[in-house]
Amino acid sequence: MQLRDYVIRRLLVLPFLIIGVSMIVFALTRVGGSPIGIYLSHEMTPAQVAEIEARFHLDKSLPVQYFYWARGVLQGDFGWSGVSVAPVAEVFPKKLAATLELSVASGIVAVVMGLWLGTYAGARRNRPADHITRVVAVTGASMPNFWLAILLLIIFWAQLGWMPIGRSTPEIIALVPTRTGLYTIDALLAGNLVAFGDALWHLILPAITLGYGATAIIARMMRSALVEELQLDYVDAARAKGLPERLVLKKHARRNALIPTVTVIGLTFGFLLQGTVSVEIIFRWPGIGKWMADSVLRGDQATLMTYVLFTSIVFLVLNLIVDVIYANLDRRVELGK
Amino acid sequence: MLDMTNRPSGLANSPATIASVRDLTVHFPSKRGMVHAVDRVSFEIRDGETLGLVGETGCGKSVTGRSFLQLLPIPPGILAQGTVTFHPHARCGACAGTGCDACNSTGRRPAACPSCTGAGCAQCNGSGAETVELLRLPEDRIRRIRGDRIAMIFQDPGKALNPTLTIGDQLSEVFLQHRTEELLDAAGIGPEDRGLAARLLGRLASQRNGSIDNLLLSLPPLRGKRNLLLDALRNNVAAALAETQIANPYQIIDRYPHELSGGMRQRVMIAQALACNPDLLIADEPTTALDVTVQARILELIKDLQKRRQTSVLYISHDLSLVRRICDRVAVMYAGRVVEIGRTDRIFRNPSHPYTRGLLHAVPTAATKRGQLMAIKGTVPELVDPPPSCRFVGRCPHEKALCRSKNPELAQISDEHSVSCFIHDAAGAADAPSFDEKTQ
Numbered sequence: 134m135q136l137r138d139y140v141i142r143r144l145l146v147l148p149f150l151i152i153g154v155s156m157i158v159f160a161l162t163r164v165g166g167s168p169i170g171i172y173l174s175h176e177m178t179p180a181q182v183a184e185i186e187a188r189f190h191l192d193k194s195l196p197v198q199y200f201y202w203a204r205g206v207l208q209g210d211f212g213w214s215g216v217s218v219a220p221v222a223e224v225f226p227k228k229l230a231a232t233l234e235l236s237v238a239s240g241i242v243a244v245v246m247g248l249w250l251g252t253y254a255g256a257r258r259n260r261p262a263d264h265i266t267r268v269v270a271v272t273g274a275s276m277p278n279f280w281l282a283i284l285l286l287i288i289f290w291a292q293l294g295w296m297p298i299g300r301s302t303p304e305i306i307a308l309v310p311t312r313t314g315l316y317t318i319d320a321l322l323a324g325n326l327v328a329f330g331d332a333l334w335h336l337i338l339p340a341i342t343l344g345y346g347a348t349a350i351i352a353r354m355m356r357s358a359l360v361e362e363l364q365l366d367y368v369d370a371a372r373a374k375g376l377p378e379r380l381v382l383k384k385h386a387r388r389n390a391l392i393p394t395v396t397v398i399g400l401t402f403g404f405l406l407q408g409t410v411s412v413e414i415i416f417r418w419p420g421i422g423k424w425m426a427d428s429v430l431r432g433d434q435a436t437l438m439t440y441v442l443f444t445s446i447v448f449l450v451l452n453l454i455v456d457v458i459y460a461n462l463d464r465r466v467e468l469g470k
Numbered sequence: 471m472l473d474m475t476n477r478p479s480g481l482a483n484s485p486a487t488i489a490s491v492r493d494l495t496v497h498f499p500s501k502r503g504m505v506h507a508v509d510r511v512s513f514e515i516r517d518g519e520t521l522g523l524v525g526e527t528g529c530g531k532s533v534t535g536r537s538f539l540q541l542l543p544i545p546p547g548i549l550a551q552g553t554v555t556f557h558p559h560a561r562c563g564a565c566a567g568t569g570c571d572a573c574n575s576t577g578r579r580p581a582a583c584p585s586c587t588g589a590g591c592a593q594c595n596g597s598g599a600e601t602v603e604l605l606r607l608p609e610d611r612i613r614r615i616r617g618d619r620i621a622m623i624f625q626d627p628g629k630a631l632n633p634t635l636t637i638g639d640q641l642s643e644v645f646l647q648h649r650t651e652e653l654l655d656a657a658g659i660g661p662e663d664r665g666l667a668a669r670l671l672g673r674l675a676s677q678r679n680g681s682i683d684n685l686l687l688s689l690p691p692l693r694g695k696r697n698l699l700l701d702a703l704r705n706n707v708a709a710a711l712a713e714t715q716i717a718n719p720y721q722i723i724d725r726y727p728h729e730l731s732g733g734m735r736q737r738v739m740i741a742q743a744l745a746c747n748p749d750l751l752i753a754d755e756p757t758t759a760l761d762v763t764v765q766a767r768i769l770e771l772i773k774d775l776q777k778r779r780q781t782s783v784l785y786i787s788h789d790l791s792l793v794r795r796i797c798d799r800v801a802v803m804y805a806g807r808v809v810e811i812g813r814t815d816r817i818f819r820n821p822s823h824p825y826t827r828g829l830l831h832a833v834p835t836a837a838t839k840r841g842q843l844m845a846i847k848g849t850v851p852e853l854v855d856p857p858p859s860c861r862f863v864g865r866c867p868h869e870k871a872l873c874r875s876k877n878p879e880l881a882q883i884s885d886e887h888s889v890s891c892f893i894h895d896a897a898g899a900a901d902a903p904s905f906d907e908k909t910q
């Protein structure tokens with residue numbers, strides 16, 4: 134099958150998958166308890182409670198409730214966030230922008246550093262460089278990121294005072310008009326380099342913390358895949374053709390080692406989004422992670438459902454992207470099987 | 471057979487050998503000690519001949535073959551001693567490569583020694599031919615020899631081709647590494663050109679292009695020249711494929727290795743190896759991984775190409791009957807040593823090492839596994855820190871005490887025939903072994 138046809142087919146299936154996911158999300162959340170708990174207080178009269186119940190169609194059957202919820206979602210009405218005391222649809226994009234900025238930044242750190250470290254170590258197998266990268270990778274994969282976050286904060290914020298905490302300096306970012314909600318991009322679009330530097334400065338520690346684990350995983354994967362590729366005959370055959378070692382590595386071994394690594398990269402991106410919860414809380418990053426933690430604790434179902442729905446869609450799309458890259462790298466992959 | 475001893479040439483003393491291996495010794499450290507995988511192996515490959523290198527699995531054939539291209543597994547291996555000398559050839563000046571009497575119709579002649587320009591000096595041992603010490607050549611120089619002057623075919627074409635690049639991509643690399651000037655010439659760029667177009671195309675024609683180069687080259691002013699260059703490259707690749715009797719080369723170019731049959735893949739490997747018309751071809755069991763019917767055709771192809779181009783070939787195999795069909799001379803290896811070497815007809819008519827005799831008497835049966843041809847009793851010895859002795863001790867029917875205490879040297883027993891065995895070496899001595907006497 135042609136790659137293009139395959140992508141189109143997958144895109145056509147995507148909406149149905151999303152509907153399926155949304156049903157599961159809805160059902161599971163309802164199992165977790167009544168959606169209106171967060172709106173009730175002791176002073177309310179039974180009539181007032183009944184009114185709220187009616188507003189949520191709790192007097193109807195579950196499928197009908199789902200239908201009302203889904204219709205609201207399609208119209209851009211994700212419900213009322215009890216935690217933020219505002220419509221979810223209004224708060225969500227702002228929080229999402231903050232989280233997205235953080236996770237994309239750490240994703241870039243992880244992919245660039247991970248692939249580079251893995252290639253460097255794999256090409257120098259069992260030499261000192263390889264052992265050093267192994268230490269980096271093992272600590273990265275085994276250290277919980279809240280622990281690394283606290284460590285970095287103690288050193289660079291509390292002790293040395295080199296690094297700030299939070300997402301930006303309020304007075305500086307106030308001068309930048311909001312376009313995308315990503316502070317670094319907005320600052321660049323406004324041509325405000327001071328604001329850009331400030332946003333970047335705030336981003337560094339949390340991005341490293343969040344990306345460290347993923348860097349380690351990607352580096353290890355890349356290293357072992359590369360070591361495996363370098364032992365295959367085609368590598369010597371490439372050398373026998375007269376290719377310089379640089380090209381043997383770049384055009385042959387590294388390219389093929391990327392194939393198994395891409396799958397891992399796709400997975401780690403999903404986990405980056407999840408990992409934001411603890412990092413955001415510790416670095417006081419005003420993103421979705423912290424908001425979600427509060428919502429779970431207080432039973433804010435409208436917010437939770439929106440978040441879970443969103444994450445599921447991100448996973449579905451990532452999966453598609455990974456498959457396409459994979460097929461592009463490895464022509465042996467039979468698409469659609 | 472060619473007259474090897476008296477080749478016409480403009481050089482003082484044109485060498486009849488294209489490459490010679492002297493005392494090649496390769497060790498591999500193991501937990502139990504040093505494995506002597508290749509032990510003082512010496513032989514020469516004459517210009518235009520096919521030399522067979524035969525022996526059982528693990529006897530050191532591949533290690534020997536790989537040494538010509540510095541493709542030894544070092545580390546873990548250790549090159550303990552030895553030299554591999556090579557005499558590169560250049561296009562014949564008399565006929566500009568079309569073939570004439572002066573170059574024996576090959577279009578090539580031994581390249582002149584750079585320090586005496588062919589007159590003969592100490593560096594070239596008075597031969598006047600360029601002499602290259604392959605094992606100690608720096609990376610950038612061995613790289614220019616690999617794939618251009620010396621090429622290699624591997625045992626399993628399914629593994630020796632990169633699964634994720636098209637056949638065309640892989641064959642192109644040979645031309646991009648060794649034929650950059652010709653490709654640029656096809657695009658109308660002369661060697662003196664220094665402009666932006668020449669620089670960008672030069673990078674493209676030597677695989678040094680990056681994504682920015684590619685972008686610039688795809689834009690109108692440079693696009694035309696780039697396409698000329700790529701067309702020339704494609705035509706070169708197709709011509710190389712057509713040489714190996716692939717019927718539809720232009721269709722094969724865009725295929726991936728897994729879309730081809732084993733025989734077809736080996737043809738691609740051969741096309742790749744012979745693309746630059748090398749002086750020496752190392753063929754490491756090129757038919758072992760193939761079906762029997764395909765084997766015969768690939769063998770014919772190699773034989774045919776060798777004849778037409780007068781390429782020298784080192785043909786590695788464990789199959790004596792196969793070697794007999796295509797080799798001018800044969801070297802028999804056993805446990806890391808050459809035990810017998812000589813003209814094919816002499817060796818098969820008069821095998822003079824007990825091991826070779828055993829091999830020839832052991833007719834392979836249906837039950838014989840690939841890579842194994844032994845009906846000789848016992849197994850190949852452990853090569854871990856071996857004592858000085860004949861390696862065939864323990865399996866040899868004629869073994870004597872002398873064989874266990876000393877290592878027999880390779881010695882000439884007749885014209886074009888050398889053997890390493892005390893039967894010939896110490897013939898007549900009281901404790902010498904003899905073919906007439908069975909000791910076990």
Ligand SMILES: Nc1ncnc2c1ncn2[C@@H]1O[C@H](COP(=O)(O)OP(=O)(O)OP(=O)(O)O)[C@@H](O)[C@H]1O
Pocket residue numbers: 498505507508525526527528529530531532533534543546547788841
């Ligand atoms: N990479 C390596 N690491 C350790 N030992 C090696 C390595 N390569 C070769 N050897 C040793 O060298 C010996 C000779 O190996 P070689 O590959 O030359 O055998 P061969 O004659 O080509 O056998 P085959 O017919 O199986 O290809 C082996 O027995 C092994 O002990």
Ligand code: SF4
Pocket residue numbers: 823824825860861862863864866867868869870873878890891892893903904
């Ligand atoms: S006779 Fe002695 S030297 Fe000759 S092969 Fe047998 S063991 Fe080796």
Ligand SMILES: [Mg+2]
Pocket residue numbers: 531532533754
């Ligand atoms: Mg071998």
Ligand SMILES: [Zn+2]
Pocket residue numbers: 562563564565566567568569570571572573574575576577578
């Ligand atoms: Zn000539």
Ligand SMILES: [Zn+2]
Pocket residue numbers: 583584585586587588589590591592593594595596598599
């Ligand atoms: Zn000289």
